[in-house]
Amino acid sequence: MANRADNSMRCSNSKKPNDGMMLVISIFAGIVIGFLLGISFPTLSLTKMNFPSSILPSVATVYIENEKPEKSSKTSSQNESDASHHHKIWVPSNPRGAEMLPPSFVAAESDFYLRRLWGLPKDDLPVVKPKYLVAFTVSYEQRKNIDACVKKFSDNFTIVLFHYDGKTSEYDEFEWSKRAIHVSVPKQTKWWYAKRFLHPDIIAPYEYIFIWDEDLGVENFDAEEYIKIVNKHGLEISQPAVESRKSITWKITKRIPGIEVHKEVEEKPGRCNDPHLPPCAGFIEIMAPVFSREAWRCVWHMIQNDLVHGWGLDFALRKCVEPAHEKIGVVDSQWIIHQKIPSLGSQGTAQEGKTAFQGVKQLNRGYCLVLYT
């Protein structure tokens, strides 16, 4: 009895572990079946089950479409526009790097027109699109003069300011500042900015480009009148004549009162081997140059990336227009006053007892020799 009781006790005791075992087994079996089902499902769904093709991932659809054309295009007509759906596009006349695009996709040129964040793009532009561009390289110290200069340029001009002292929002006091393009990079010169921010493709809509210093007196200058004269005389590269209380380096830039334009002068003896060559003709200085769109496209390419002040560039400009002694000239009836404030030059660092300005100048001399030999 005691044994039975013991056994029954054991049996009744071991009944619970048995139930637990069943539970473990059934869970395990469930997992295994689920796992097997899971493994077999993708093959089932793609091979055995007939999903409509629209449910298949789009990648697969694209893949199928790409497979077909090789055969079908051979049998179809020779029509180019028809075949272009299947063959790779290669348009050699597209800009470099964009040959794979249909020409209608290519926007090779840009502008500085401002856009709004709302409405239709075609309604953005002012009624009159600016046709000309003026870029000043400026410091805030010269703001009064910059303000006076900008006011000599009508709404037909896009205004670009290159700030070499980092001060931009300070110009908010001027009404015109809102429509100007402000580029701020500390301690660079105007040719550095021009090379980087006035690429001919970026400023393609502008017929004339003024790239001016900040220290010019413009009391006797009007930009619209200037452009009329430049157009009339066919000047591709020009500058307004200069009046200066101090001596003028090159005689050709000096104003001749009473005429509209001059294209050559007699220099001091020995300066010009040929009266049609710089500095007697085919020559302007680089403080207030004006370029036609076509001339700028050439000049931009000539600006080396390490050119700092641009001295020497003036002698090379004639390479960009033909014949230079007719297409480069100085406008006398719209003239400027050179105030000679060497604010850009003073950005150099003083070295070996030289002033900052001397340091900057000497560095450039070395460069200029390379440019025109």
Ligand SMILES: *[C@@H]1O[C@H](CO)[C@@H](O)[C@H](O)[C@H]1NC(C)=O
């Ligand atoms: C190619 O097809 C287009 C559109 O159907 C048609 O305008 C064009 O004339 C065709 N070109 C040739 C060479 O058949």
Ligand SMILES: *[C@@H]1O[C@H](CO)[C@@H](O)[C@H](O)[C@H]1NC(C)=O
């Ligand atoms: C701007 O250009 C147009 C078209 O050439 C001209 O009619 C207009 O007078 C110019 N604006 C100014 C302020 O000169």
